[in-house]
Amino acid sequence: MKELIEKIITRKSYYDIIGGGALSKNNEDFFKEKKQWSIIKDQLLGCYLKPYFSKILATQKPIFYVDAFAGKGRFEDGNAGSPIIALNIISESLQRTKFNQSDVELCLIELNHANALRNNVKHFKNVAIVEGKYEDNIERLLVGKKMQNVFLYIDPYGVKVLDFSIFEKISEINLYSIEMLINFNSFGFIREACNAMNTQFDAVILEDLVGVDNLNVNNLKSIQDLNKVAGGTYWQAIIEEYKNKTIDGYEAEKKFSEQYCKNLKEHFKYVLNMPIRLQKGQRPKYRMIHATNHAQGCALMNDNMYKRWEALQTIQNHGQISMFTEDIENISVNKEELQKEILEIMKLHKEYIDIDIFLAEFISKYGVRVSTSDICKELDKLCNDNNIEVVRNPKFTPKGKISKFWTVSKGHSVKVRCT
Numbered sequence: 147m148k149e150l151i152e153k154i155i156t157r158k159s160y161y162d163i164i165g166g167g168a169l170s171k172n173n174e175d176f177f178k179e180k181k182q183w184s185i186i187k188d189q190l191l192g193c194y195l196k197p198y199f200s201k202i203l204a205t206q207k208p209i210f211y212v213d214a215f216a217g218k219g220r221f222e223d224g225n226a227g228s229p230i231i232a233l234n235i236i237s238e239s240l241q242r243t244k245f246n247q248s249d250v251e252l253c254l255i256e257l258n259h260a261n262a263l264r265n266n267v268k269h270f271k272n273v274a275i276v277e278g279k280y281e282d283n284i285e286r287l288l289v290g291k292k293m294q295n296v297f298l299y300i301d302p303y304g305v306k307v308l309d310f311s312i313f314e315k316i317s318e319i320n321l322y323s324i325e326m327l328i329n330f331n332s333f334g335f336i337r338e339a340c341n342a343m344n345t346q347f348d349a350v351i352l353e354d355l356v357g358v359d360n361l362n363v364n365n366l367k368s369i370q371d372l373n374k375v376a377g378g379t380y381w382q383a384i385i386e387e388y389k390n391k392t393i394d395g396y397e398a399e400k401k402f403s404e405q406y407c408k409n410l411k412e413h414f415k416y417v418l419n420m421p422i423r424l425q426k427g428q429r430p431k432y433r434m435i436h437a438t439n440h441a442q443g444c445a446l447m448n449d450n451m452y453k454r455w456e457a458l459q460t461i462q463n464h465g466q467i468s469m470f471t472e473d474i475e476n477i478s479v480n481k482e483e484l485q486k487e488i489l490e491i492m493k494l495h496k497e498y499i500d501i502d503i504f505l506a507e508f509i510s511k512y513g514v515r516v517s518t519s520d521i522c523k524e525l526d527k528l529c530n531d532n533n534i535e536v537v538r539n540p541k542f543t544p545k546g547k548i549s550k551f552w553t554v555s556k557g558h559s560v561k562v563r564c565t
């Protein structure tokens with residue numbers, strides 16, 4: 147009985163969350179200490195930003211970096227939050243780059259902790275802090291950024307503020323490049339979707355849902371709010387399937403996330419997503435979604451997610467190295483199938499295509515399963531078996547040997563096609 151009451155009280159706190167980004171009881175403690183979930187999330191961001199800035203500075207176009215849910219800048223235990231992680235990487239990159247005219251602007255949007263944030267980043271130059279809501283400010287901030295490189299980090303507590311139409315509008319701006327990294331609480335969405343459609347959601351899965359939203363359950367408004375977040379009504383059929391027990395809660399979340407990413411692909415060329423779970427079979431705490439029109443960015447993010455995934459697998463296997471190759475959804479990867487899949491993508495093109503575009507198309511279709519260097523090993527085999535043709539420029543190394551590189555850089559290009 148005591149346990150039941152405790153469960154009801156814990157459940158009630160989910161519903162205490164007030165809409166519009168105000169703090170919930172669950173979120174009040176967020177900045178006390180940095181949890182393992184946040185560490186993984188920040189590693190994904192930080193390890194990506196290093197190669198991102200070194201590549202993007204070479205475009206010699208202005209860079210506009212936005213942390214749209216910036217938080218306090220620093221956790222109370224002293225750990226850096228996402229703004230300080232980015233600021234440190236930007237200043238290191240600017241010190242290293244040979245492009246000394248580089249123009250990098252950083253903007254931090256924060257609704258509840260703007261003062262703490264201001265205080266924590268006061269030692270950094272060229273930082274603009276916008277005190278307010280992401281959804282009210284982002285379009286205005288992007289006006290005048292045409293032909294610039296824009297990176298948008300989106301790390302809200304829940305999904306409610308993620309109006310899909312904002313992403314659509316961003317994709318229509320003529321930017322030099324756009325990259326978005328989104329922390330997407332897909333289970334939070336499914337929970338709300340079940341509430342809105344009068345469906346009981348699995349109590350076991352519900353445990354420990356931090357940062358979920360309360361969207362005025364069981365009324366038309368909540369259905370409309372969920373349509374706005376999902377960018378369509380497709381989620382309703384998924385909840386129906388769940389209600390009819392054709393699929394379970396985990397499958398519902400996966401199906402919904404896949405469909406959501408497909409929706410993003412209508413507006414951004416390459417979309418990747420990575421579930422973050424600390425134990426096999428557990429529901430993902432959240433999904434990190436990367437959307438971009440930049441082929442090299444997609445390949446870079448694949449390798450970054452793959453490395454984080456290897457580290458996560460060691461945590462999931464309690465320090466033991468796994469005998470099997472599994473993808474980020476814990477599904478085994480059949481390496482024999484890889485070559486077949488590579489040829490399928492390549493056959494979509496009649497002419498030679500740049501290796502970066504091929505890699506981004508392959509990864510975006512099949513998801514994060516292997517590193518790009520593993521894909522290139524399969525390309526080597528396919529080339530040796532005369533299944534594909536590879537054209538490299540320069541064809542020969544300075545020592546007169548045939549070039550074998552796969553990495554594109556200034557003065558080095560690789561194109562591929564099926565024979």
Ligand SMILES: C[S@@+](CC[C@H](N)C(=O)[O-])C[C@H]1O[C@@H](n2cnc3c(N)ncnc32)[C@H](O)[C@@H]1O
Nearest residue numbers: 167215216217227228256257258279280301302
């Ligand atoms: C998950 S935390 C961000 C943590 C941060 N990325 C870090 O690593 O330190 C979400 C932040 O978004 C803020 N927030 C909530 N609603 C918001 C909104 N609509 N627009 C902007 N910020 C919002 C919260 O106050 C909170 O600081």
